[in-house]
Amino acid sequence: MNETLEERLSMLLDGEVTPFETKRLVDEIDCNPHMKALWLRMNKQRAALKGELIDPALDISSSVMSHLNSTSQTISLKNKKTWHISHFFPTHYFKACCYLLGFFLVLSFPLLNLNNFSPSDSFSKITNSSKTFNKNLPLPGNEALLVDLGSNFNGNLKNYRMVSENALEANYQLAGNEAVKIKVFFNDVPQTERLNLLESGITLHTKAGNEPVVLNVSSDQISNSKLIKISNTFFKK
Amino acid sequence: MDNEIALIELVKKGDKKAYNTLVLKYQDRLVFSVYKFLKDFELAQDIAQEAFIKAYKNIEKFRGDSQFYTWIYRIAINTAKNVISTKARASEVYDNDTTDQLLSESATTSENPENILQAEQLRSEINKALQNLPEDIRVTLSLREFDGLSYEEISKVLNCPIGTVRSRIHKGREMLDQTFSKYNLSNFEAIKYE
Numbered sequence: 006m007n008e009t010l011e012e013r014l015s016m017l018l019d020g021e022v023t024p025f026e027t028k029r030l031v032d033e034i035d036c037n038p039h040m041k042a043l044w045l046r047m048n049k050q051r052a053a054l055k056g057e058l059i060d061p062a063l064d065i066s067s068s069v070m071s072h073l074n075s076t077s078q079t080i081s082l083k084n085k086k087t088w089h090i091s092h093f094f095p096t097h098y099f100k101a102c103c104y105l106l107g108f109f110l111v112l113s114f115p116l117l118n119l120n121n122f123s124p125s126d127s128f129s130k131i132t133n134s135s136k137t138f139n140k141n142l143p144l145p146g147n148e149a150l151l152v153d154l155g156s157n158f159n160g161n162l163k164n165y166r167m168v169s170e171n172a173l174e175a176n177y178q179l180a181g182n183e184a185v186k187i188k189v190f191f192n193d194v195p196q197t198e199r200l201n202l203l204e205s206g207i208t209l210h211t212k213a214g215n216e217p218v219v220l221n222v223s224s225d226q227i228s229n230s231k232l233i234k235i236s237n238t239f240f241k242k
Numbered sequence: 243m244d245n246e247i248a249l250i251e252l253v254k255k256g257d258k259k260a261y262n263t264l265v266l267k268y269q270d271r272l273v274f275s276v277y278k279f280l281k282d283f284e285l286a287q288d289i290a291q292e293a294f295i296k297a298y299k300n301i302e303k304f305r306g307d308s309q310f311y312t313w314i315y316r317i318a319i320n321t322a323k324n325v326i327s328t329k330a331r332a333s334e335v336y337d338n339d340t341t342d343q344l345l346s347e348s349a350t351t352s353e354n355p356e357n358i359l360q361a362e363q364l365r366s367e368i369n370k371a372l373q374n375l376p377e378d379i380r381v382t383l384s385l386r387e388f389d390g391l392s393y394e395e396i397s398k399v400l401n402c403p404i405g406t407v408r409s410r411i412h413k414g415r416e417m418l419d420q421t422f423s424k425y426n427l428s429n430f431e432a433i434k435y436e
Contacts, residue, residue, distance in 0.1 A: 011412065011416075012408065012412040015408075015411060015412040015415055016393075016408060016412075017245055018267075019386060019393065020246060021245075021393050021408070022245055023248075024245075024247075024248035024251070027245050027248040027249060027252070028248070028252060028260075030263075031249070031252065031257070031259050031260045031263050032259065034262075034263055041266075043419075044263070044266055044267075045266050046419055046422050047415060047419075048266060048267050048268075048269075048270060049270055049422070050415060050419065050421075050422065051387060052270035052271055052274065053361075053365045053368040053369075054365075054369070054387050054418075055271075055387070055388075056365060057270060057271050057275075058270055058274070058364060058365055059270065059274045059277055059283065059286075060273075060360070060361055061360055061361055061364050061422075062360075063269065063270060063273060064266075065265070065269050065273070065287055065290060065294070066262055066265040066266050066269060068291055069265050069291050069294045069298075070258065070261075070262050072295055073258060073295065073298055074258070182247055182248065182251065183247075184306070225306065225307055225308070226247065226306070228392070228395075230395075
């Protein structure tokens with residue numbers, strides 16, 4: 006049992022355990038002096054290997070925590086800051102608006118040449134069909150597509166917005182609390198944005214009907230190899 | 243990194259134990275960074291401590307755009323600059339150039355603590371111990387510690403299962419840990435946090 010815990014502590018040091026396991030290990034470090042000492046030594050070992058160890062006996066954690074306990078600092082538990090339209094409108098009002106919007110959208114299909122549109126289609130169908138993922142489509146109309154896009158890689162759509170006339174930005178949360186941002190540029194990418202895209206995540210160039218669409222997938226928390234896997238799901242059948 | 247987000251989420255919910263885990267993780271690195279800046283060990287400890295307290299009080303402002311260490315490093319360096327500025331103001335010659343000058347003087351004139359010698363010995367012994375590890379363990383641990391590869395990436399590079407990577411890294415750390423026995427670091431009091 007101890008052996009397993011020690012190995013898990015080593016995994017915690019490397020960021021290789023789940024959030025649930027993290028909580029368990031935090032409790033273990035707090036209540037088990039052996040585990041706390043081991044955690045301390047593991048970190049000192051890492052610091053020594055990287056030439057960042059200045060004093061083997063250094064431990065300021067007790068004084069930091071004593072200070073925090075004495076000042077009884079409480080952290081206000083703010084509500085999640087994720088933007089959602091239901092924060093601004095009563096739910097029933099929002100639903101009624103969506104129904105009305107959907108009704109008018111159906112009526113406007115022939116006008117907007119959106120007759121191939123189906124919200125349940127995967128992005129491959131969307132990009133290969135006519136202009137369904139459309140800058141002219143109001144945001145709530147694009148939401149179904151964004152939700153559908155996220156379902157391809159088990160990402161929950163947190164929020165989304167039009168960042169300019171020709172671009173929208175959507176934020177997703179994955180199961181492990183990882184955040185992924187997808188930017189969609191209709192037509193072309195502005196000059197100012199080109200350099201940013203080179204340095205940020207994975208960029209895909211595709212088409213919606215005859216119009217070019219550029220997609221950029223980025224995250225501060227996950228590797229590019231995983232971002233590639235996510236971007237591959239956009240084109241799954 | 244994933245753990246770090248989980249740890250910070252716990253801290254945001256008021257879990258001080260989680261914060262203590264972060265302090266234990268980063269204290270050596272932070273004190274070292276500030277020490278490099280100021281060349282004053284006592285002051286570096288005080289500033290690192292102050293930075294950890296400030297970071298806890300402002301943890302809601304940490305959005306996760308960068309690593310926690312990057313964020314707290316910035317807090318620590320700003321705190322160090324404020325300390326130097328205060329010193330400069332006290333001598334009524336404060337301006338940005340003076341601050342930089344004081345930082346530079348501090349970096350060259352303060353004496354090193356005795357423990358630095360001990361730390362140098364330990365660093366040297368740890369590196370020697372690393373070189374003496376069995377090759378498979380040494381290579382795996384080095385890919386993790388020096389190249390920063392994840393377990394998955396290491397398993398691909400070495401063409402072995404993730405479980406093997408995990409156990410090699412743990413085994414390597416266990417072997418290196420024996421070096422610490424000489425430094426009496428195993429007797430730490432467990433403190434309970436609310």
